[in-house]
Amino acid sequence: MKNILIALTLLTASLSAQAATRTVTLDLPSMNCAMCPITVKKALDKLEGVSKAEVSFDDKRAVVTFDDTATSTEALVEATTNAGYPSTVVK
Template sequence: MKKLIAVFVAMALTASTALAEGLRMVTLDVTNMDCAVCPITVRKALEKVPGVTSAKVNFASKRAQVVFDPKKASVDALTNATADAGYPSHVKQVP
């Protein structure tokens, strides 16, 4: 439980810094993750999208939080990247 809280605190700090720089954050619900290696695959797929500055994937919640430059990347590009890696996703939250 403490690890989960620490992860969410870290995500919140990353998000506030990124948003101050004109970046955008999106949370994706990711399907088909069924093992501990899946989040690594999803994270790597997201990080390959031009304009992505950070991607954090949580296996327990089946969510990915992505910070990106909206001038270089789009939400569609992010969801396409996860789907192409075998893990379809959809937007959970757009701040």
């Protein structure tokens, strides 16, 4: 039984290590003041799986690093849209 628990623990650790970290850039054309990036960053940071969100008012873009097993680009776009700033993924 002890060997089974050890094997399961190792398997779980191995699967966790395979989580894919992705970085995407979101276009946010409706940001129109210096406070907008703060609101967008807060919305993105609330999502499970987001490890980093850098929002630039000058570029009107956000660069988001996230675990794609915990969230998706669609969820990122939905979060910014729900915060009042519709976004699109830059390809």
